[in-house]
Amino acid sequence: MAKLSRRQYLGGGAALGAGLLAAACDALSSRGEGGTGTEAEPTAPADPRLRIPPVRKQPNGRSQAIEPVTLRVLFTPGGAFTDFKAKGSQHHVAELFTAAHPHFTITWQPWEFLGAQTWEQVLNLIAETAAAGQFYDVLQLWDSVPADSGTYGALLGLNRFIRRDRFDLADFWPGCVPGGTWEHDLYSLFTEVETNLLFYNRELFLSAGAPEPTETWAWDDLLLQARALTQGEGAGASYGFTPIQFKDGSNWAALPWIWGNGGDMFNEDQTRSVVDQPAAVEALQWLPALRHTHHVWPTAEQLRQATATEQENLFTLGKLAMLYSYRGSLGTEVTAAAYGQPKHSVAVPPQGPVRRANILFPWPAFYLGGATGVPDEAWSFLRWWTGEEAQLAWHHGRAIKGRNLTVPQTHPPARRSLALELVDWFGETDVAALEHAEMRRPQAKGNRLAEAFNKGLAPVWQGEQSVEAATARVAQEQNAILAG
Incomplete structure (x- = not known):
């Protein structure tokens, strides 16, 4: 089995607006956070470039339990999660929670210690322990759970709590809700999100006399400038x-x-593949043409000649003008582009012929265990942990400091209001791109459908098969999976 990936099942669906958010959870209404609270001093050192708001103390999500309660939290190690005993951000946020909820005791268990080493093993373990009546109250995983894992039966839907507490979902980025919904019930809340951006090398644009990308750019603008910026041959080439x-x-x-071209992978009710329909086919023809017709996208051989093992390396070497990527794929010095570094900069991806669209990476995902004996207390923890106080404290503790560079190490908050407050950290470009970011909701047989898509398109990027032939085969395989 493949090792656990933080980006396992990512896809798209239409971004849901406020009306759809309300319909998904039966006409939710006013925000259930309660009170404005008082302000405390910021935990991060002052920096005139940041203007970060202070941590707010709010009584949101407090349990009404009187007796002491122990919550078992299963979490995925990674980054600040790796060593919980260290006084890092997670430890600090946990201390804030227990200080506000003194009758709670939180026990943290990394899933790796349970014997699971792959994503599939994690999902099987969740289902097996739930069937045995032994489960965790709260689960934190790096990815949303695919519907065909059978895991949703071992999780607790959140709609009952959302209706009861009139918990407002409108502050979460629109793509977060479909990404955590299964059979009309929301199962997960996210704390951080990320999306693809258009990173570009300002020095290459300047030397070529090309205009830098703007928010009004369309596909044709990108192609026009990409052709002007592709120069040279062999080891000295730039793309x-x-x-x-x-x-x-x-x-x-x-x-x-x-x-962006008005297409999708499946029809509205996800019963039929439409990847072979004109809107999808035209978009998939445009992409490989960048490589095999216009030669602005380097081939594997050209990457090797440029001594770059991957496309990200080519960008950091100064041999690639524009990279459509996510911040986490690049080093800190390059992603500092959003904060005024001179060599690199960043823009929103170009708008398609029909609309502007982007992909949403939400993580980590928090769930409630279906077999929890303290569901109200588990919901109280989940609600608080994904709320404003916890997330401000988290980002305060995760700033990278030193070398005249103060930037966030984490991804933008899953709450739009917090992303706007921390816009000096993440940049207006990230916020603008997230407005159009989408994620496909969990889908039955999703892993097999994704595999058919990935394998079926692979020959297209290498120029070994036409888009028409590849998409016809993908649609045929996906429809067979859906009908099986």
Whole structure:
């Protein structure tokens, strides 16, 4: 089995507006956070470039339990989660929670200690322990759970709590809700999100006399400048543009281009593949043409000649003008582009012929265990942990400081209001791009459908098969999976 990936099942669906958010959870209404609270001093050192708001103390999500209660939290190690005993951000936020809820005791268990080493093993373990009546009250996983894992039966839907407490979902980025919904019930809340951006090398634009990307750019503008910025041959060549392809072989990066042309992978009720329909086919023809017709996207051989093992390396070497990627794929010095560094900068991806579209990466995902004996207390923890006080404290503790560089190490908050408050950290470009970011909701047989898409499109990028032949085969395989 493949090792656990933080980007396992990412895809797209239409972004839901406030009306759809309300319908998904039966006409939710006013925000259930309660009170404005008082302000405390910021935990991060003052920096005139940041203007970060102080941590707010709010009584949101407090349990009404009187007796002491112990919550078992299963979490995925990674980053600040790796060593919980260290006084890092997670430890600090947990201390804030127990200080506000003194009758709670939180026990933290990394899933790796349970014997699971792969994503599939994690999902099987969740289902097995729930069937045995032994489960965790709260689960934190790096990815949303695919519907075909059978895991949703071991989780507790959140709609009952959302209706009861009139918990407002409108502050979460629109793409977060469909990404955590299964059979009309919301199962997960996210704390951080990320999306693809258009990173570009300002020095290459300046030397070529090309105008820098703007928010009004369309596909044709990108192609025009990418051709002007592609120069030279062999080891001395520089290239105009590359769309990121995930290191695990996934082709989900193609989805926003399909959406931008008015297409999708499946029809509205997800019963039939439409990847072979004109809107999707046209978008998928446009992408490989960048490589095989216009030669602005380097081939594997050209990457080797440029001594770059991956497309991200080509960008950091100064041999690629534009990279369509996510911040986490690049080093800190490059992602500091959003904060005024001179060599690199960042823009929103270009608008498609039909609309602007982007892909949403939400993580981590928090769930409630279906077999929890303290559901109200587990919900109280989940609600608080994904709320304003906890997330401000989290980002305060995760800033990278030193070398005249103060930038966030984490992704933008899943709450739009907090992302706007911390806009000096993440940049207006990130916020603007997130407004159009989408994620496909969990789908039955989703892993098999994704595999058919990924394998079926692989020959297209290498110029080994036509888009028409590849998409026809993908649609045939996906429809067979859906009908099976």
